[in-house]
Amino acid sequence: MRNIRLFWQIFPVCLGITLVSMLAVVWLASTTGRAFYLERLKEEIRERALLIEPTVAALSGGDDRLFHDFVRQTGRRAATRITVIDGNGAVLADSNEDHTLMDNHARRPEVEPALAGEIGYALRRSRTLGEGMLYAAIPVKIGADRHRGALRLALAVTPVEDMLALLHKKMAGIALAVAGLAGLLSLYSARRISRPLEEMKRGAEQLTTGRIDQLVKIDGGRMSAEMAGLAASLNQMAEQINRRIRIIIQQRNELEAVFSSMADSVVAIDADRKIIRMNQAAAALFGLPADAVKGKAVEGVIRNAYLLETIEMTLAHNLPQEQKVTLFNGADPVMLQVHAVPLRDEDNRSMGVLLVMNDLTKLNRLETVRQDFVANVSHELKTPITTIKGYVETLLDGALGDADHARRFLAIVNRQANRLDAIVDDLLTLSRIEDRENKEEIALESGEVGPVLESALQTCAVLADEKNIVLQMECDEGLKAAMSQPLLEQAMINLLKNAIAYSPRGSVVTLRCRDTITLEGERQIHLAVADNGPGIAREHLPRLFERFYRCDKARSRDQGGTGLGLAIVKHIAHLHRGAVEVESILGKGSTFTLILPMANRS
CATH class of the missing domain: 3.30.565.10 (Histidine kinase-like ATPase, C-terminal domain)
Incomplete structure (x- = not known):
């Protein structure tokens, strides 16, 4: 279900309640007013009918000319249409029309009750006059035989309807004004309620996105007590979260700096055998960008069977593993000392493997250089030493008595000693130069x-x-x-x-x-x-x-x-x-x- 903003939940409801209330008031006032005016007209027309009923009864059995003049003149003076109808529905006299040309009125809704001895009313549009009329008919005794007839009076309701229409317009205008004022008040109230919540929402969104540099400070001065309390709680929560996030960011940056600057190659792998992180040394070792391998399967990044076997063993047994592995970076072999340790969460559950690879290539090369150097030095020193020792032993064995041989042997010993001295001097010179090169003490x-x-x-x-x-x-x-x-x-x-x-x-x-x-x-x-x-x-x-x-x-x-x-x-x-x-x-x-x-x- 789609969520709706609080503003649109409050404003339309308040405005709708106001409009419905105004419509109900207008409808009630209109219907009540119309009913009131119609009742007053019915009473008035009934009273007029009862007032002229004795005269009509008296004149109906005498002179017809006098009877018709009374009906015509009385109707004009009273601004009321008067019609006299006999018991068969025939029109005997009418104040506005020629009665001889009028239809039978026996079936008219107001006439039927009057012919039956009761008062009848009807409200309809007159085909003769072309306007809305209120009809009232009362029973009357007419003629010489005093038989029952009906005296009908009719008043035009058009002025009343015009007055009611004008009243409706005024009421509609008032209703619109009240609705507009209510809408503005509803808008103000809805805004006043929803705006603090929107500020709180923005502040919460900044916290969720990690924006701690521009936190929204919610002012609770113009809020209700409940809103002000909620705003104060959110401000306090934001400050605490901000402080904790800064601590976390600082710790993360420190760990990131340590992780990135490690000379050893480090790869973090989750329980699904996907790479979590890889530092720059590992990326350089495998010839891959460090950020591009995140989330990828380890089999697609590390192609060495021994490394994959070490990872599998660590995941399967949840125990540290260690072994030496040789990789080939092009044609050059790379000797690695591999340590695989399980990664555990705060509940001591296994969540992956941390692979640490120490590059032993330089150490092995230095060891080889050291061994070669020792062997070479030993060989270079041993040759003149052996020569010196041999000739000295010869001299000691009796060659000193032969002056020529002794001189020649001593010359050889001297030459070999000079060679030893030259080797030692060169070694010392080379050592001093390398030392100054490493310490960068040379002054140029x-x-x-x-x-x-x-x-x-x-x-x-x-x-x-x-x-x-x-x-x-x-x-x-x-x-x-x-x-x-x-x-x-x-x-x-x-x-x-x-x-x-x-x-x-x-x-x-x-x-x-x-x-x-x-x-x-x-x-x-x-x-x-x-x-x-x-x-x-x-x-x-x-x-x-x-x-x-x-x-x-x-x-x-x-x-x-x-x-x-x-x-x-x-x-x-x-x-x-x-x-x-x-x-x-x-x-x-x-x-x-x-x-x-x-x-x-x-």
Whole structure:
């Protein structure tokens, strides 16, 4: 059933009651007035008939001319139509018409009672006069034989009806005025009653929609006591709800912030196996938008059989589940530590599953790097230590007596000790650089690159002369970069030493410094070291800057390298917000390029 507003329940009813009452009053007044006037006319016409009845009776048995003159003159003087009718209904005389031309009146409703000895009345429209008439007939003795006849008098009721019509119009006007006034009063009363309720409704609707910023404050000053009490209760309820909603919103925002910022992937699933929520980490893990998966079946979002099995087990047994699962994000495996715990309501009833997935991929990769690093360090340290130990044992076993062998063995021990010292120095250097990189403590100052490159060339000049290698520098003037001069010089020395070590005797190593512009319009400085060495195979290029990685381990150790020089260069490049690249062709040489952001020229 359709609900109707309170205003339309009050206003039409009040207005309808007023209109019905006025109509009843008008109808009662009209009918009562008409009946009153007709009764007065009946009494008046009856009295007139009784007044002239003796004269009519006396004259009817005598001279006809005198009889007709009396009827005609009396009727005109009294403004009343007088008709004398004999017992057969024939008209003997009439004050207005020729009686000889008139119809028989025996069947007239007012005449029949009079011929029967009673007084008769009738109200009808006269065909002769063309207007409404009130007829009254009384019995009368007429003629010489005194037989019974009827004396009928008629009065026009048109003036009475005109007066009643005028009275009806006045009463209708008064009724309309009263109805209009009653309608305005009903409208005012209905509005006064319904408006506070509408304000209360708006306030309740704002509460239901969560609009707590603009709550409707209901003023109960012009209301009835009952309405004012209800308004005060609603205001108090709105304030309490507002306070509780703000607390809930604050708690929800806090939970939302925690949920969204969690590094672990979290998925909430209801008892019908539909997704309730998914945080950003989980959305990124599955490659889906977090908001688009709400309400969807978990089978359509999570396609891993082990994860689905974990969810089913948790729902079936209502117990926490834990296992390791491997997903594939493209071609890369993702190792997950999965925890599935039941979701419970306030009555401790199961309502779903909370799936928490810890990404162990980075930890496994770091563990692998750590194991590789320990293995590499152990291997790199063990080789010179084993060599030193072997030659020392040989010397202790009696080789000290042979001066030539002792000198040669001690030279080897010294060389291996220097190698150990170089490895330890590089490890300490790499550790310090990584520590400063993580803590962002490096201070970069704008300066010219040319003097740093010249200093690096001078440092490596002695090593190059030993192999008769020519060092060349091609550098644009005035190039500036935000840099740490000692670290940048060390990076260039490492690249130059690497190029000298792998270049053949009598070759050329070139150091170039160029100003370049990227596709995005950023200006950069490219510091490139090119050699004419044996080159590097393509499969080794991606791992070339890893610690202790060697393309040809035997040859690299023969060159005396520690395996940490390029790793140090990579970290120094990162400290300078730059990068390092390598290009190499087997048999034709290699080019290592350190890329730095350019500082503004002075």
